[in-house]
């Protein structure tokens with residue numbers, strides 16, 4: 202039987218370390234220096250080595266797994282992860298708005314979000330604890346990459362409320378990490394990744410999660426499998442609710458009350474795209490109200506209540522800008 206004081210100390214350390222990790226990786230505002238985190242982490246490792254029975258699923262020491270997998274198990278998504286229909290110009294945005302207004306016969310507000318160029322992932326929590334992480338796969342069957350996703354520091358191992366929920370979002374590699382990784386690979390004579398999205402996908406497909414742990418991946422969560430698992434009745438509120446649960450959400454979201462506002466948002470981020478610390482390939486426009494989303498429903502492959510506006514590929518955009526200058 203382990204002394205009460207040691208059990209208590211281990212619990213204190215776990216909570217403190219998870220709080221520091223949340224501040225650093227999710228809020229991007231650490232409250233302590235790295236050496237404070239490292240010494241508390243080492244103290245917890247020492248206690249857990251002496252008393253393995255004190256190790257819990259959500260201990261920060263459990264983020265980097267030990268074993269190398271033979272392969273990935275399949276995961277069936279009870280609620281499919283659909284893909285989005287893409288549009289490429291303002292006329293199609295207006296047509297989308299007209300279709301939605303006609304179908305609903307009501308006023309509609311839209312939540313606009315940046316379209317993160319990463320990998321869709323689904324995170325299942327039971328009583329607030331992370332139990333499974335999976336890729337989108339073909340939307341119905343994905344791969345179990347729990348071990349790898351646990352190494353992504355911005356993914357909480359336990360939520361701020363002990364609820365059962367399946368969150369969905371994008372796992373991505375920040376631009377700086379992508380450049381550093383390719384420099385490192387070049388020096389070692391290894392193939393470089395074409396873009397951050399491929400680098401993130403390659404990092405999440407590692408059978409050895411110790412490699413994934415070094416790739417500095419991050420996440421932006423943007424929805425849940427079943428909106429009934431949330432208190433919110435709209436997409437915009439749901440993003441705040443996900444943030445309050447401890448997830449990282451993208452702060453550039455905007456609630457728009459007209460398609461003109463949507464277009465302004467698109468133009469704003471077509472300009473700002475190069476300044477972001479992560480790659481985006483467009484903007485996702487969603488009917489905000491969940492009841493209205495339900496009324497609109499889905500086609501075989503995509504929701505009728507959301508559309509993805511795709512930016513021209515980055516190099517093309519630079520060319521366009523240069524042409525404008527020469528005219």
Ligand SMILES: NC(=O)c1cc2c(=O)c3cc(F)ccc3oc2nc1N
Pocket residue numbers: 282283284285314315316317318319321371423424485503504507
């Ligand atoms: N890459 C993204 O940043 C992003 C992607 C999607 C989706 O793929 C997506 C797919 C659906 F069927 C419904 C809503 C969605 O919302 C989304 N929202 C986002 N912000």
